[in-house]
Amino acid sequence: MAASPPPRPRKPRRPYGPIVASVLLGAGALAAIIYLLQPTWRPQQQGAEPDTLPVTIGQTLFNVPTAAIRVKLQKRTGPQERVDLSFLYPSLQPPPPRPQVTAADAVEKPEPIDRIFVSLIAHHEALSPKERTTTIYPRYLESEATSVEGVLMMQSFREGTPYAGEDLFMADGAHFTARCSRDARTPGMCLSERRIGDADLHFRFPRAWLSQWQDVADAMDQLAGQLQGPRK
Numbered sequence: 001m002a003a004s005p006p007p008r009p010r011k012p013r014r015p016y017g018p019i020v021a022s023v024l025l026g027a028g029a030l031a032a033i034i035y036l037l038q039p040t041w042r043p044q045q046q047g048a049e050p051d052t053l054p055v056t057i058g059q060t061l062f063n064v065p066t067a068a069i070r071v072k073l074q075k076r077t078g079p080q081e082r083v084d085l086s087f088l089y090p091s092l093q094p095p096p097p098r099p100q101v102t103a104a105d106a107v108e109k110p111e112p113i114d115r116i117f118v119s120l121i122a123h124h125e126a127l128s129p130k131e132r133t134t135t136i137y138p139r140y141l142e143s144e145a146t147s148v149e150g151v152l153m154m155q156s157f158r159e160g161t162p163y164a165g166e167d168l169f170m171a172d173g174a175h176f177t178a179r180c181s182r183d184a185r186t187p188g189m190c191l192s193e194r195r196i197g198d199a200d201l202h203f204r205f206p207r208a209w210l211s212q213w214q215d216v217a218d219a220m221d222q223l224a225g226q227l228q229g230p231r232k
Contacts, residue, residue, distance in 0.1 A: 053077050057122050058198020062227045064120075067094035085118045085227075089205070092116075092219060092226075113187065116216075117204040118223060129193035129200065133177050137168055152176070152213055169210060176217045180207045192220060196228055 049066045056062070056079045068085040069075050088095050095115055127136070140161035145153045152171040157163035169178045169190070180190035188207030193200055203220050210216075 049075070055080055055083055055120070057081070057083070057120050058124075060197030060199050060228075062120060062199070064227065065094045070117075080120075081122050083120045085120070086115045087118065087223060089114060089116050089209075089219060090215065092223060113206050116219060116223070118227070119202040119204075120199045120227070121202060122198060123195065123200045126200075128195050129177070130174070130195075132193075133170075133174055137163070137179075141168060149211060149213060152210065169213070171213065171217075176213060178210070178213075180210070183207065194220070194224060196224060201227075 051066060052063045053066050053069075053075065054061060054077050055064045058079075062083070064083055064085065066075060068087055070084045070086055074080060074083050086095055087093065137157075140157050140163055141155045142158055145155045148154045148169070150171075152169055155168045155170075157166050157168065163179065166179055166181050169180060170176065176192070178190040178192040181188045190205055190207050190210065192203045192205075194203075195201070201224060203223075205216060
């Protein structure tokens, strides 16, 4: 009888289970490390502007709404000699960007003046607005004053003086003071000033608003408080 072939040796089974488990554990640990090392911040969207800018006029700090700045070159932080702003009235919010219009459109459909213009200007120890009202203006005013809106009094500047063609309005013991041009080919505008630290604040608004001068005075007070930075 022919001899049967010897049995083939069995191949030893490799322990694949522990190897697979080790690979999965290593991958999970690597993923966790990569996640933890990723930065949590995100870069600011290109072209985006901060809501406010810290600006110093002299040594006085102001928090200026970026959208309210009228001059592009003034949209920066740090010391400046002057910053020009505008705010919608009566909301006192920065105005939205205006669409571009042609010269013909501007003449045919002039936009209404619905805002207060504010300029922060370094005064360099010049005469204060209060001193100008009490010592300079009286030299050029007509002698008589007339009442126009309750306690709001008006005096005209004499012809031939530096302020000819303008009127001075005062109320509440000079708490509200405005020097206004008269209506002509363009509507009259008023200038009211106040001093905060090293800056003079120049507020400009339409003369027609004097019929509600108390509200305008409150608006200027509110804007001055909003713009002023933290006091030392």
